Amino acid sequence: MAEKKRDKILIIDDSRLHAYQLQSILEDEYDITVTHTAEEGLKLVNETDFSLILLDVIMPGMDGFTLLKKLQEEIITRSIPVILVTSLSDIENEQHGLVLGAVDYISKPFHPLIVKARVNTHIKLYSYRKQVEYQSRTDQLTGIANRRRHDHYSRLKWDEATRLQVPFSVCMFDIDHFKAFNDTYGHPAGDKVIVSVAKTISYYLQRSTDFFARYGGEEFVGFMLGDTLEQAFDYLKKVRQAVEDLHIPHASSVSKWVTVSVGGVTITPKVGNTYESYLKVADTMLYDAKNAGRNRVVWADAKMKQLYEK
Numbered sequence: 402m403a404e405k406k407r408d409k410i411l412i413i414d415d416s417r418l419h420a421y422q423l424q425s426i427l428e429d430e431y432d433i434t435v436t437h438t439a440e441e442g443l444k445l446v447n448e449t450d451f452s453l454i455l456l457d458v459i460m461p462g463m464d465g466f467t468l469l470k471k472l473q474e475e476i477i478t479r480s481i482p483v484i485l486v487t488s489l490s491d492i493e494n495e496q497h498g499l500v501l502g503a504v505d506y507i508s509k510p511f512h513p514l515i516v517k518a519r520v521n522t523h524i525k526l527y528s529y530r531k532q533v534e535y536q537s538r539t540d541q542l543t544g545i546a547n548r549r550r551h552d553h554y555s556r557l558k559w560d561e562a563t564r565l566q567v568p569f570s571v572c573m574f575d576i577d578h579f580k581a582f583n584d585t586y587g588h589p590a591g592d593k594v595i596v597s598v599a600k601t602i603s604y605y606l607q608r609s610t611d612f613f614a615r616y617g618g619e620e621f622v623g624f625m626l627g628d629t630l631e632q633a634f635d636y637l638k639k640v641r642q643a644v645e646d647l648h649i650p651h652a653s654s655v656s657k658w659v660t661v662s663v664g665g666v667t668i669t670p671k672v673g674n675t676y677e678s679y680l681k682v683a684d685t686m687l688y689d690a691k692n693a694g695r696n697r698v699v700w701a702d703a704k705m706k707q708l709y710e711k
Contacts, residue, residue: 407432408452408524413442413468414486415460419509423455423486426513427520439463443471446478452527453520455507458487458494466501473502480530482523542592543599546614551622554612559676562626562669569626570633571676571683572665574602576619577695581653594659595619598644602661605640622680630667634700634708637663641698641710660696662687668703 409432414420417437424433434449436442439460446454454472458465465485472478485498488509498506504526505519538550546554562569576582576598583591599615602623606613610626625633641663649659664686666679682701689707690699698710 408528409434409449410453410455410520410524411436411442411445411449411451412455413437413439413460413465414455414457416457419457419486419511422511423516426511426516430517431520431524439465439468443468446472446481447475451481452524454481454483455486455520456483456503458485458498466497469498469501469503480527482527484519484523540599540615543596543615545599545603546612548614548616551612551614551616555624555676555680558612558624558626559670563672563674566669567627568629568633568667568669569624569679570628570630570665570667571624571679572622572633572637572663573616573680573683573687574598574621574623574661574663575687575691577660577662577691578651578653579619582651582659585652591619594649597647597649598659598661601643601647602640605636605643622683628667630700630702630708633665633667634698634710637665637698637700638710641696645696654696655694656696662690662695663698664688664690664700665698666701666703 407430410427412420412423412433412435414423415437420435420437424435427433434445436445440463456465456468469483472481472483482504483502484505484507485503486507486509487494504523507516507519538547540547559569576594579591582594599621602621603613606623606625611623613621613623616622628636641661644661645656645658647659651657651659654660664683666682666686668674668679686699686701686707690697693699693709700708
């Protein structure tokens with residue numbers, strides 16, 4: 402049996418003695434990383450998936466309160482629970498930390514049982530929140546991202562492409578004659594087709610610059626950063642062919658197999674452009690692909706010049 406993956410905790414404390422004490426209390430149950438400056442802590446927390454941060458309040462240079470504020474301002478780090486470590490016992494400092502987003506306090510000198518109890522509680526709460534968030538953003542049938550996840554993530558990546566001035570390709574997929582498939586083979590078989598198609602396309606769209614989600618019913622949406630118009634068009638032709646090559650029988654399809662139609666657009670977004678407007682363009686290209694006979698890719702550039710497969 403594989404060993405259970407241990408949660409990671411980051412200890413940020415300029416006192417080597419106090420950091421070592423916390424590490425010795427917790428290292429039997431957790432993977433511990435220790436640093437002695439807030440600046441290094443900020444770097445580490447953006448590189449590693451920590452489940453909890455133990456943060457000293459009083460440090461030279463950037464103090465714990467300042468670092469906590471920075472963590473709360475970043476999308477990547479704001480959800481990580483932070484327990485402040487302090488010898489300060491006045492209500493004003495405790496209130497200040499809680500207002501900034503700390504989940505708890507641990508006071509010096511340390512009491513091992515109290516440290517373990519509070520750390521365990523917040524690790525469990527964090528794990529539960531992550532599970533709930535994962536379920537809320539995952540399509541239950543296919544296991545890929547759902548529309549809610551798409552709506553959130555697409556805005557982030559669109560802004561990134563606008564800032565970096567890199568090409569952004571949006572594509573929409575639709576399983577051809579899917580209603581006829583359900584009518585012929587039944588809804589359980591239809592669900593299996595949706596899962597198979599999602600798995601196949603996901604295999605091709607798994608780079609760090611790719612994203613793929615179920616948009617609803619038999620429709621999917623994806624986007625890619627960095628590919629030129631020709632690269633995106635050629636790649637999606639391979640994806641479309643891979644679905645056809647599954648050779649899932651479909652009596653109502655022209656090709657006799659389950660196939661998908663694909664529509665997309667590639668643009669280097671500028672300030673003022675919106676993701677939603679180009680998603681509509683991709684949807685229009687998908688409509689054109691279906692009108693042209695299905696089981697093909699139709700692509701457009703920023704000026705709506707189209708590329709047709711076949």
